[in-house]
Amino acid sequence: MAVSSVCPAMGRVTARDLLFAILLLCRTIVCDSRCPKFAEKPLETRVQDASIVFRAVVVQTHFQRKTLDLALVSIYRGGLDLASISQYAGSPYNTTDRQVNLKISPQLGDCFNWSMEPSQSELVVFARISDPAVDLETTPPDGPWLEATASAVPWSLGVDIAIWNAVGWAGWGEWGSCSRTCGGGRQTRRRYCSRPTCEGYGEQMRSCNSFVCEGTINPLAPGARRNFHPAQARWGPVSDRPHAFSLRPNSYIWIASSELFGAGKTFPREFTLFVSLRLRPEVSESIVHFILASAIVG
Template sequence: MAHGKSMPRLSATSSRGAFFVFLISIVVVVDGCVLMKLNDFEPISVEKRTALADVIISGTVLRVLRHQRSWDSTYPADVLVADVYKGYELFDNATSLSEDEIQAEYRSYYPHVYRIDRFGDQRLCWADVVPGKNYVFYLTTNPSPRDLEMASDGEEVVDMSTMMTKEGIKLEASHDAVSGASIEYDVNTEENILNILGWRPWASWSSCTKECGAGHQTRRRVCVRDVPNACEGDAKQKRQCNTFDCSDVKDMKKILHLDDFPPGVRRAPSRWTAYRITHQARTLRVPTSEIYGKSFPHQFAVLLTVKPKVTLRKNRGDPYALLFTDAGGNIQFGIKLAKTPSVVYSQLDGTLKELNFTDYVLDRSWHYMAFSVNKHTVTLIADCKQVFTLNIERSDRATIDATGTASIGGGYRAVNSAYFEGDIDQLVLTNDSSTAEFQCLPQERRFPDLLDIASTAPPSSSVNGMDTSFDIDLVYDNLFDPFLFMDTETTTSMPMDTVFPSFSEPDITENGLHEASGSLTKPPTMPSTTRRITKK
């Protein structure tokens, strides 16, 4: 409907018709998404979004500034950037917030906090974002890439630096689709985007260069696009591993004499430091006294790097990667690797109990498993990122019988015991249960733990009644790999000393919107199993 033009006189019937046309125009202009939804409008696919966006990143919204709305009712948001998938050059020329511009409780994340413009109410076809949530953002820039490439005289291309302000280029939400500038992060979406951009999945991490005392690992991925330099990002990554002290570390591979290659044991073909254990090995045993003498620690840690063999044959029994039995052959403690890992232990009354970590499924790939055994709990840190804790019932003075046997495979009198089959690269025992935290470092997560996010809905004016309830099943889908050491100079990934917060979404009322500005209210806290690692 054109503004500023006089309307002709209409009859009563025509007036009613014009009135309805006017209402439809209002719907289109003010609430365009409603009309699209009535016509069964569907957002464009991730593939098209990825192709259309100039910059694609993932990150966590720290706060939204709804009181700073622009003429089109959009607002900016402060985002803690976790990763860049597309548009590295553009992103590198964007300026992060200064320390003074970041809320005091989040200034330790400088310079990785960016202010991104043009978020808004979904009723107006903008992408709305919520503090404390993790998103994939589809962005453009101001000046746009087209502006940066335009010719100054029709022939020469303008240098990017001449088009930027002293603050650099600005990042803006790219609204190529209705509410399509952001989607909530999950691992599958990230993998899909990387696949579209030409990257194949990362290979497994290599063996750690040291069994203790801080080694390193690398992994690689392949770009399958034919165009040179078509894939943005690093093809190789590097991280620290086994950063715990070497004192009192028991290497069970050596204690069990795997390096002597007993029957059924040979080198693993993919790793020269790993051993392949076949069914011919049966059970590999050693007296427990050879590990800790006459006194076995009450609390300890077991670190495993293993690729178990998955077999379809039944009645193979219980494949123990590590098992302790007493002098009579009765099971005291064991780590069993079947479809899922489990811990078997002797309870106060002498009966056996099995604790299954059912949320962690094993397959024929390399797995990092660190078990922390304490007085009344056992914690599994799986693949250096997922943490599971279960309660155990045992005496405060209960210890493993030093006169018994330690083995890979079943015990002498173990019920339904069987041999272990698979590749073992690391099998380490320590008398410090906290060692489990340092199998792979750093263990900080690039996204906050969703368990710490409140399910309080944001102001109704901003989400228009959307379902913002918290889904516990998404907790482990929203955990990234640990932070990575990068060995290239062009990386945009987070440095080693970056620790991401846990968040609590603010309880904001409509009246208190301007005062709160949608900011987070809970200072960042670290999970109890995570330690901050800083550069020296």
């Protein structure tokens, strides 16, 4: 549905428009306005009251039993608790192909919109392990029930950041330089815990520069600065990145084809040029031009 259909003409908002907007917001698996008692709880309080907090996608709803089948996306808190009940071997924070079963208590039943078919809605769920003494349901084949401790909220980037902060993690830093310029390397980024201990990991790694080294040339290598124009001073160094530079306006690089394709090699009909850039956010107007130019000598 187009967003423009929600907005009245000439900027005037009527009661009908407001009702229509509220209905759109409530057409999700979760709607806090249906349970004001729990809607008053801020995210930080919901996190504190729950032993398990996770992000998940709704797979199936069961109105009669008041249960949800959820596929895990990420775990904010309680990874060890989840691993202890989910018959899962491996890292407790690895969510690949893991499904959990959530029970909704009677006092939270109205917080969930059961009239909709599952639409792959993404939620942040606050829960605990259900007490077997009061669990009258048959234990599902893929693990015991979890029980919601508060109304869930639709996932968004803002909610994600707020919950990570609530459990003690700061945001992820930038990815570091690749360990290799070709042939497959690793990049690392880190985040920091503001508490004595935080669940989860403070470091992530990913692969980079996976192309083969044979036939590659690095025009930004320290020994190739003669190619920097109009002056080397316009190419500022970047700490801890010997093959990266901070460019000033109107900087460019000029490389002779004889350096790219040495003696005995003809200029190929096809080749790949790989460039990685990061624009500075404080510069409001930045334009980057890529120009491949050649001079033909008769």
